[in-house]
Amino acid sequence: MSLRHVLLGLLSENSGHGYGLRKQMVHRLGHFRNINEGQLYTQLAKMENEGLIEREVVVPDKGPARKLLHITSKGKQTFRDWLRSDQHENDGVLYDFMQGYSFFAKVNFFQHLGPEETRQKIRSQLSLMEERKKAYQEILSQMEQREADPFRTRILAFGLKEVEHRIEWLNELEGDLSRHPKEATQG
Amino acid sequence: MSLRHVLLGLLSENSGHGYGLRKQMVHRLGHFRNINEGQLYTQLAKMENEGLIEREVVVPDKGPARKLLHITSKGKQTFRDWLRSDQHENDGVLYDFMQGYSFFAKVNFFQHLGPEETRQKIRSQLSLMEERKKAYQEILSQMEQREADPFRTRILAFGLKEVEHRIEWLNELEGDLSRHPKEATQG
DNA sequence: ATGGGCATGTAAGCGGTTACATGATTAT
DNA sequence: ATAATCATGTAACCGCTTACATGCCCAT
Structure with missing residues (x-):
């Protein structure tokens, strides 16, 4: 950073x-x-x-x-x-979003896990992200109340949308798992 | 990682x-x-x-x-x-999305920049992200064609949505700048 | 024949973490 | 009293980067 x-x-x-x-x-x-x-x-x-x-x-x-x-x-x-300058705006990593959400490094290897364990992992991630969503919402409304720096408020707004995106994605992943349990397992 | x-x-x-x-x-x-x-x-x-x-x-x-x-x-x-295990699923950083998109570390200080320079920064980020979007789309369609591992395909799908999210956000930010040039400048 | 990709390493350095260490002030 | 917070530092370590170094193979 x-x-x-x-x-x-x-x-x-x-x-x-x-x-x-x-x-x-x-x-x-x-x-x-x-x-x-x-x-x-x-x-x-x-x-x-x-x-x-x-x-x-x-x-x-x-x-x-x-x-x-x-x-x-x-x-x-x-x-x-x-x-x-342009320094530190782009770190040269193509899939930088994976850096921000380290859980993905593990998802890469979920085919090694059985569907039950995979589902468990997804669920615990989901509850974690739901918690975070609440935290962000609170922080954001506080920032809006005290009229904080608009750039920083915007950043948090991005963060909130990002968690929602993650939650949606995790739900889709779990849906996949239920519909096609076979392709989703065993490497 | x-x-x-x-x-x-x-x-x-x-x-x-x-x-x-x-x-x-x-x-x-x-x-x-x-x-x-x-x-x-x-x-x-x-x-x-x-x-x-x-x-x-x-x-x-x-x-x-x-x-x-x-x-x-x-x-x-x-x-x-x-x-x-739960290792490396959560790195203990609340705003981990900022880690993934290092541009944000700089946005935090955009109030130090004039509106013109800020707009320039946003625009160059936008074109960068547009390029990346294209790259992701290509990679994703390739993965779908060769029926790659579904988990890894999903990850890329997340990435694509993420870039789109960034683009949308950058556009909103630029919009803000045009509507309220004063609050958006000077710290 | 030349350049690019395959393949394997070493050495120096840097940025960051973990853990330790100390001591004053403030709140309960 | 005593716990939490303010405040300032040091030392060992680790993961990773940068840069260097070597040599083979293959395609043009």
């Missing part, structure tokens, strides 16, 4: 702490699990060495020093260049 | 050479660029050490020795366990 450019993007909007950037990435760029601290702070250190960001050490009356991060003009330029 | 399990899956269908596995991955699992030789042969070596595969050295009358790879019973078991 190009962590460094995303960080520059966030910092070009607001200066902040490393920890805050992590939180923003979770809620804006959609990483469910925490961005790991390891990569975050090492990447930040690298970026400082390269002069893309600067640290302002803020020493409060109480407690330990906090490091407020500012983007430099070089950092801004790097970010702008990236945003205007 | 869990290279090792995919390799085991392919080898459980047919024994083959390293090079052949690479080709299969390209056309079945959808990597457009070549799977790099580095990881392939080092992974294969590792798998041999762990007793998941065996090499049969085939010495032809002419030319250098070729290594035919066979899956072992341990390898088969490992593959079956993986296929039945």
Whole structure:
């Protein structure tokens, strides 16, 4: 995803702490699990060495020093260049949609599974996606209420339609299985 | 994507050479660029050490020795366990659809771009996706003709619908831009 | 004979994960 | 009190990429 450019993007909007950037990435760029601290702070250190960001050490009356991060003009330029470039728009993988839905890597081998086990796998995926659909719907309506950035709202709207697409597809797959149980099994 | 399990899956269908596995991955699992030789042969070596595969050295009358790879019973078991498990079905990322379509990482920051540049970006994405749509349609009709594995055909059908979804979305985005040029710009 | 595909590898490096480690502040 | 959250880091490791290297076979 190009962590460094995303960080520059966030910092070009607001200066902040490393920890805050992590939180923003979770809620804006959609990483469910925490961005790991390891990569975050090492990447930040690298970026400082390269002069893309600067640290302002803020020493409060109480407690330990906090490091407020500012983007430099070089950092801004790097970010702008990236945003205007074609980098990271297409990763060179033809079936990139499979990357986004890792379940597919396994579906490729479903002919090795019996119809019962296959059906089970499909069903558990279905309930997972139904849950996700609800989650997206909630997040989306929240975004609409607080009139969030329209681009980011649009992205979520895409995501919602995508889950619906997956659900529809999984249902079709299960239908196939019931109609043609033989062709769908044994490789 | 869990290279090792995919390799085991392919080898459980047919024994083959390293090079052949690479080709299969390209056309079945959808990597457009070549799977790099580095990881392939080092992974294969590792798998041999762990007793998941065996090499049969085939010495032809002419030319250098070729290594035919066979899956072992341990390898088969490992593959079956993986296929039945929940591993690699969900990668723990809430917005995984963004991973599959890396363009989104950039869209997140489109408010930093002027409406003209944004429109340009959208247009070039559109033509890219139109091309891909054609490619998918061709591949899909080929698969239907030669009656390929129904699961893999279904996956491609998903992919096709997905590109169509992306195209529709990009068009909507461009429409937004024309109707509300102000809210769509400046962060 | 030349270029492209088949086939097999090695080495350096990078980006990211996992796990560990510490300590202060805030909320219950 | 004590648990959760804020905040900052380090070290080991792993999967994968990039780049290099070699040599055969086959078609034009």
